[in-house]
Amino acid sequence: MHLLDNESVAARTRSAALSSASSVPEVSANRAAPSMDHLDELEAQSIYILREAFARLKKLALLWSLGKDSNVMIWLARKAFFGRVPFPAMHVDTGKKFPEMYAFRDRFGKEWDLDLRIEPCPPIDSVDPTLPPAARSAARKTEGLKLALNKYGFDGLIAGIRRDEEATRAKERVFSPRGTEGGWDVRDQPPEFWDQFNASPPQGAHLRIHPILHWTEADIWAYTKRENIPIIPLYLAKDGKRYRSLGDQDITNPVASTASNIDEILAELDGTKIPERAGRALDHETEDAFERLRVAGYL
Amino acid sequence: MNMILPTASISATPNGTTRPQVRIVIVGHVDHGKSTLVGRLLHETGSLPDGKLEMLKAVSARRGMPFEWSFLLDALQTERDQGITIDTTQIRFRTRSRDVVLIDAPGHAEFLRNMITGASQADGAVLIIDALEGVRDQTRRHGYLLHLLGVKQVAIVVNKMDRVEFSADRFKEISDEISAHLIGLGVRPTAVIPISARDGDGVAERTARIDWYKGATVVEALDALEPARPLVELPLRLPVQAIYKFDDRRIVAGRIESGSLKAGDEIVIMPTGKIARIKTVESWPVTPLHGPHGAGRSVGITLDRELFLERGDIIGHSGQSPRDTRRIRARIFWLHDKPLTKGEQILIRLGTKESRATVVAIEKAVDPGALSNEENSAIARNHVGEIDISLAQPVATDPYTDNPRTGRLVIEVNGRIAGGGLVLSVDAGRPAVPVDIVPVESALRPDERSARYHHNGAVIWLTGLPGSGKSTLARALERRLFSNGGSPILLDGDTFRAGLNSDLGFSPQDRTENIRRLAEVATHLARNGHIAIVAAVSPSTADRAAARRIADSAFREIYVATPAEVCETRDPKGHYAKARSGALQGFTGIGNDYQPPTGNELTIDTSNRSVSDATDEIERMLATTGILFDELTDLAANI
Numbered sequence: 001m002h003l004l005d006n007e008s009v010a011a012r013t014r015s016a017a018l019s020s021a022s023s024v025p026e027v028s029a030n031r032a033a034p035s036m037d038h039l040d041e042l043e044a045q046s047i048y049i050l051r052e053a054f055a056r057l058k059k060l061a062l063l064w065s066l067g068k069d070s071n072v073m074i075w076l077a078r079k080a081f082f083g084r085v086p087f088p089a090m091h092v093d094t095g096k097k098f099p100e101m102y103a104f105r106d107r108f109g110k111e112w113d114l115d116l117r118i119e120p121c122p123p124i125d126s127v128d129p130t131l132p133p134a135a136r137s138a139a140r141k142t143e144g145l146k147l148a149l150n151k152y153g154f155d156g157l158i159a160g161i162r163r164d165e166e167a168t169r170a171k172e173r174v175f176s177p178r179g180t181e182g183g184w185d186v187r188d189q190p191p192e193f194w195d196q197f198n199a200s201p202p203q204g205a206h207l208r209i210h211p212i213l214h215w216t217e218a219d220i221w222a223y224t225k226r227e228n229i230p231i232i233p234l235y236l237a238k239d240g241k242r243y244r245s246l247g248d249q250d251i252t253n254p255v256a257s258t259a260s261n262i263d264e265i266l267a268e269l270d271g272t273k274i275p276e277r278a279g280r281a282l283d284h285e286t287e288d289a290f291e292r293l294r295v296a297g298y299l
Numbered sequence: 300m301n302m303i304l305p306t307a308s309i310s311a312t313p314n315g316t317t318r319p320q321v322r323i324v325i326v327g328h329v330d331h332g333k334s335t336l337v338g339r340l341l342h343e344t345g346s347l348p349d350g351k352l353e354m355l356k357a358v359s360a361r362r363g364m365p366f367e368w369s370f371l372l373d374a375l376q377t378e379r380d381q382g383i384t385i386d387t388t389q390i391r392f393r394t395r396s397r398d399v400v401l402i403d404a405p406g407h408a409e410f411l412r413n414m415i416t417g418a419s420q421a422d423g424a425v426l427i428i429d430a431l432e433g434v435r436d437q438t439r440r441h442g443y444l445l446h447l448l449g450v451k452q453v454a455i456v457v458n459k460m461d462r463v464e465f466s467a468d469r470f471k472e473i474s475d476e477i478s479a480h481l482i483g484l485g486v487r488p489t490a491v492i493p494i495s496a497r498d499g500d501g502v503a504e505r506t507a508r509i510d511w512y513k514g515a516t517v518v519e520a521l522d523a524l525e526p527a528r529p530l531v532e533l534p535l536r537l538p539v540q541a542i543y544k545f546d547d548r549r550i551v552a553g554r555i556e557s558g559s560l561k562a563g564d565e566i567v568i569m570p571t572g573k574i575a576r577i578k579t580v581e582s583w584p585v586t587p588l589h590g591p592h593g594a595g596r597s598v599g600i601t602l603d604r605e606l607f608l609e610r611g612d613i614i615g616h617s618g619q620s621p622r623d624t625r626r627i628r629a630r631i632f633w634l635h636d637k638p639l640t641k642g643e644q645i646l647i648r649l650g651t652k653e654s655r656a657t658v659v660a661i662e663k664a665v666d667p668g669a670l671s672n673e674e675n676s677a678i679a680r681n682h683v684g685e686i687d688i689s690l691a692q693p694v695a696t697d698p699y700t701d702n703p704r705t706g707r708l709v710i711e712v713n714g715r716i717a718g719g720g721l722v723l724s725v726d727a728g729r730p731a732v733p734v735d736i737v738p739v740e741s742a743l744r745p746d747e748r749s750a751r752y753h754h755n756g757a758v759i760w761l762t763g764l765p766g767s768g769k770s771t772l773a774r775a776l777e778r779r780l781f782s783n784g785g786s787p788i789l790l791d792g793d794t795f796r797a798g799l800n801s802d803l804g805f806s807p808q809d810r811t812e813n814i815r816r817l818a819e820v821a822t823h824l825a826r827n828g829h830i831a832i833v834a835a836v837s838p839s840t841a842d843r844a845a846a847r848r849i850a851d852s853a854f855r856e857i858y859v860a861t862p863a864e865v866c867e868t869r870d871p872k873g874h875y876a877k878a879r880s881g882a883l884q885g886f887t888g889i890g891n892d893y894q895p896p897t898g899n900e901l902t903i904d905t906s907n908r909s910v911s912d913a914t915d916e917i918e919r920m921l922a923t924t925g926i927l928f929d930e931l932t933d934l935a936a937n938i
Contacts, residue, residue, distance in 0.1 A: 036593070051553075
């Protein structure tokens with residue numbers, strides 16, 4: 001619930017209480033504004049952030065990883081800009097994604113009328129060999145991202161990370177400056193409050209913009225269901241397993257699950273205490289692998 | 300808050316609950332046990348991921364150190380290295396009737412910017428105090444900032460009671476001191492709770508060791524927090540984020556900060572005061588939308604007529620619109636390394652509006668952490684103060700007491716947020732214009748010209764005796780600024796008397812009117828980005844003060860203080876000779892009728908220095924007072 005206005009929760013609960021007290025449906029055209037539920041608030045905040053990014057940066061791109069979070073983000077961008085995403089959607093392609101993911105990209109890139117940019121990653125040999133194997137693989141993606149940044153000269157990259165995903169991401173700002181090498185300096189983050197964002201990256205550096213930072217995994221699923229946003233079928237259980245998070249084929253594992261639709265996923269999440277990224281090998285290799293990656297510019 | 304929520308909203312809350320969600324910030328002095336309390340709360344409310352506690356205990360063992368509850372939060376390697384929590388993390392847990400989002404803000408003085416980032420999002424706060432150390436400067440500072448950020452519900456936790464043998468007397472001592480401090484700020488603590496976060500006393504249970512305490516536990520205090528007052532009942536405020544023309548629609552996009560709107564409403568666009576009607580409320584994938592839309596919604600509207608509006612304007616309803624102003628008084632907190640001083644050029648962000656601005660006065664600058672409130676003339680880092688701001692262009696705003704959302708601003712230095720604050724009052728600062736006069740504004744914004752000229756608009760007022768060298772200096776300065784690509788314009792008193800002011804003589808009234816006209820013309824040029832250089836004897840202190848009021852923060856007064864006898868020797872226009880012979884009446888110079896200025900920005904005696912040397916000095920003054928742009932140094936890097 002990061003950055004939602006203080007009072008909106010009250011507005012929601014108060015109006016909800018009012019409407020429960022009245023059993024007669026209201027028909028007056030001049031009735032009070034309908035209350036916002038939790039997803040309405042999340043959506044409104046994300047739209048606000050996307051519009052701020054578009055107003056304040058010169059050359060934006062949205063990072064489309066094809067996963068559930070970035071699909072929600074594209075949906076929100078279409079809402080923010082009335083149907084059309086007014087900046088490129090970039091897929092930094094490791095070449096090692098699941099076939100279902102590529103099929104999804106090719107279909108919805110067209111259906112959603114995206115200005116799709118597919119950018120390759122350099123060979124694995126070019127990546128820091130001291131990193132553990134999965135982290136090294138992820139670092140390769142970071143290199144691919146840096147190449148794409150240099151190629152297009154984007155000053156803002158919209159990324160679908162969430163605070164609740166992983167402890168280091170909890171430290172993020174909504175507008176997060178990156179160094180000229182793409183690095184994240186966790187110690188030197190400017191203050192960010194009252195929905196005022198630091199949108200002036202230093203010369204040669206860029207900003208990461210995180211419009212769904214304040215969402216949770218459950219929020220993403222509830223919103224996907226409400227808005228009927230397409231998903232990759234790998235998220236749904238097959239033979240007792242499903243993917244909670246999708247990365248490269250060789251470093252992502254499914255979790256045990258019987259959830260074959262979004263309602264069942266939500267029910268499952270309500271009971272679980274297992275972290276979302278448990279299936280991502282790179283998070284568990286060393287205590288600080290993830291943080292080292294983020295400092296180097298990983299999402 | 301006892302309420303029964305309709306079952307219909309269950310599907311809308313993804314965590315399967317219908318309970319109110321409150322956001323909490325935990326603040327206080329470094330090492331007073333904030334992270335420990337958070338770790339303990341997570342454990343007591345059963346919110347830890349499976350295996351997390353065991354994992355951390357294993358990590359502690361591997362590192363050969365005893366387990367601490369605060370490790371739960373110290374997920375970053377860098378944090379463990381430093382031994383302090385360095386930023387906000389947001390963690391969720393459930394109390395009996397609330398979903399709590401916990402924002403862990405740090406206590407270390409270096410990172411007040413992070414505490415503010417966290418606390419600005421909170422519904423309520425827990426202020427933690429070490430029972431042994433008592434109230435410290437950071438405790439008071441955080442208390443003050445909670446008040447400034449508008450966090451009204453503050454629970455006090457007196458931690459480490461185990462280290463004072465659970466002494467009820469020590470608890471009362473601290474409780475009385477902090478309560479007095481907060482009540483003095485207008486913040487009434489919702490609870491004061493003795494605890495030991497390490498051992499668990501007072502967190503979820505009143506243990507035997509604190510049996511003298513009958514109040515709420517921490518978990519109960521959190522459970523009693525109320526979400527704040529709804530904004531939908533205030534007048535409509537829709538700050539314009541952008542105008543989109545992706546297709547044949549011209550959509551004005553923004554988020555409703557307060558009030559509500561619907562198609563057909565008559566609206567007024569501030570600060571220009573233009574009137575229009577909302578034609579449609581646009582959306583996607585379904586459009587248009589019908590019915591009212593309330594505070595918090597991100598919307599897009601179309602209007603019934605084509606008129607010029609831009610990002611930063613605020614849309615309100617007729618009769619309830621925000622104020623337009625170029626002058627604001629604000630209470631601010633400052634986070635920048637370099638103290639904020641009078642005369643400083645800053646960038647203000649008010650909602651989606653940005654404007655260059657000048658600090659014209661600083662008052663009540665204090666360290667909110669110190670016991671004695673010693674006032675300063677500048678606002679140092681982590682200090683607070685009240686400032687008067689003069690804006691380069693009109694903005695729409697409200698005092699924060701009228702509207703907490705449109706009544707707050709942030710200050711940027713070199714592209715980084717350096718401070719923030721609340722709008723205390725708004726001074727329209729411009730005389731009322733008769734209704735049938737419609738001023739037409741320039742097609743160019745002042746900042747467009749500033750970007751080209753590398754200077755802001757200014758009125759440089761050279762005052763001094765006849766023959767003191769005003770015109771010579773004015774001409775040299777004009778040449779210098781022009782050579783540097785600027786746009787200087789010379790307004791000479793005598794030249795004006797030959798034209799615009801030819802109807803005026805030398806009576807006191809006519810002299811006053813002469814100065815007023817010069818100041819008005821010069822100010823008009825300055826508001827449009829030029830540097831107006833006025834060379835005029837202007838002997839009267841009162842007349843010059845009137846000129847300063849007209850030009851406001853753009854005014855730079857230079858006293859050309861060449862001694863009278865030197866002026867008379869020079870006598871370039873032969874006026875002194877005529878006056879001595881009685882041929883010139885009302886001449887300023889040989890009598891005592893020149894009133895030297897005080898509080899002028901610069902004094903120059905031309906009797907003993909070269910013109911170019913004096914011009915250098917004027918140029919330096921213009922650079923240090925924010926008219927000429929200095930080399931851009933990244934002072935903001937350490938915010």
